[in-house]
Amino acid sequence: MALIREKRLRQLHLSLPVPPRAAGQRPNPTFTPAPAPTGVKALTPTALSSQFRLADFDKLAVLGRGNGGTVYKVRHRETCALYALKVQHYGNPAAAAEADILSRTASPFVVRCHSVLPAAASGDVAMLLELVDGGSLDSIRSRLQGTFPEEALAEVATQALSGLAYLHARRIVHLDIKPANLLVSTAGEVKLADFGIAKVLSRAGEQCNSYLGTTAYLSPERFDPEAHGGHYDPHAADVWSFGVTILELLMGRYPLLPAGQQPSWAALMCAVCFGEAPVLSDGAASPELQDFVAACLHKDYRKRASVAELLAHPFLARRDVSVSKCALRKLVADVSSESRRC
Incomplete structure (x- = not known):
């Protein structure tokens, strides 16, 4: 599905109700925050090699x-x-x-x-x-005969959030999370890619006012930063885009518009800023997964879960790690093998 990429969105003044919150008050998640997984040996950033031509x-x-x-x-x-x-x-x-x-x-x-x-x-x-040999999650979704199983989604979510946790800890925000920018290997490794509009924040707590991004994955406050004082929290914006991505892999199509509707700028603005979250059919997702996605897609960015809170959510924290890793590897292998036969 072709998506619209705007270099600068027109300024809108959207009346989105934002409930007041006392100073210092934080939303109360239904799960306990936890740090990102530490099971992988840390690497040390180095200067880029100049040995190649x-x-x-x-x-x-x-x-x-x-x-x-x-x-x-x-x-x-x-x-x-x-x-x-x-x-x-x-x-x-x-x-x-x-x-x-x-x-x-x-x-x-x-x-x-x-x-x-x-x-x-x-x-x-x-x-x-x-070279990440499995391609992007968008290409896998487009070739998949069906939707991502929950076990594979849990592994995708865990690794993508671990990447975001790594970046956010270094004051780097991606600002363009979507299935096309998440790569997966045949070994089941998920990697964040395409940092063309990413930003390095100069200080902790810094906000953004950039209009750059892929329109379909922009959070409500990015459509109209002026309605939020001219700035937005880029960490929360990354979480919204991640939530849309997970929902898209679950549903097998872009989730915030009805099936078959063209993703015009106006249609996307109405869906993102005013529309309700899609209602999943019975049995389409477990209660844990539905709650996980809902935690990402609060229209009020102050109520959105953080990356650390999402990593501690029961959908990820209670998963069978070996089963979810195996499910993702099998999914990528099956799609790759089908592609070679075609």
Whole structure:
């Protein structure tokens, strides 16, 4: 489904009721906050390697195209190692910002950037990224005959939230969480990708006023920051986008509009800012999963769960870890195998 990406949204003045809250008062979640999982060995961020040249690689396939850039599957001629090469055209400033952010990160839940390869003749900038062989969750959803099973969704959610916890702890906000920007390997590893509009906050508690983003995944307060004092909490905005993403994987389609409706800007604005959450049919999701999604999609950002609270939610905290990991690996393997047969 084609989604609209606005560089700047028109200023709207939406009358969204926001109940007052006493100073210092926090919403009372129905679950206890907990830190992100610590079972994976920490990596140390390092300067991006300069040992590679564009001439060292053969392009094998186009993995994706987006605003101002293309991602290729490439092979290093000497070692035969496979990578993803993201080429930002015509000196797109987002490339430098993305490379800077990725140079600050070293997490198993964030796609790794090995090198930045300038192409002086064309003005293009290329980032040499790790190749995540299962593709994006959006591509898997589009090829899947059905919806994501809850066990696989729990694993996706845990790893994606672990990536967000890592970023938020370093004052980095993604601002464009969606299925197309979550990659998964055939080993069942989920990684956050595409940091083209991500932002490094200068201080804890800093708010944002950026209108950039994929319209369908913008939170209500991002549609009209002026209605919220001209700024919004970017951490809560990431949680909303994550919640829409999980609901989309569960339903097998974009969830905030009726099936088949074109995602125009006006339709999305009405759905996000005024619409009710979709009603799931009986048996479509467990009560734990429904409560988990609801915790992400409070229209009042102050009532939205934090990343730490979501990681402690019963839908994730009480899952059978081995079963959920196995379910995700099987899902990716089945879809990949079906794709090869086709």
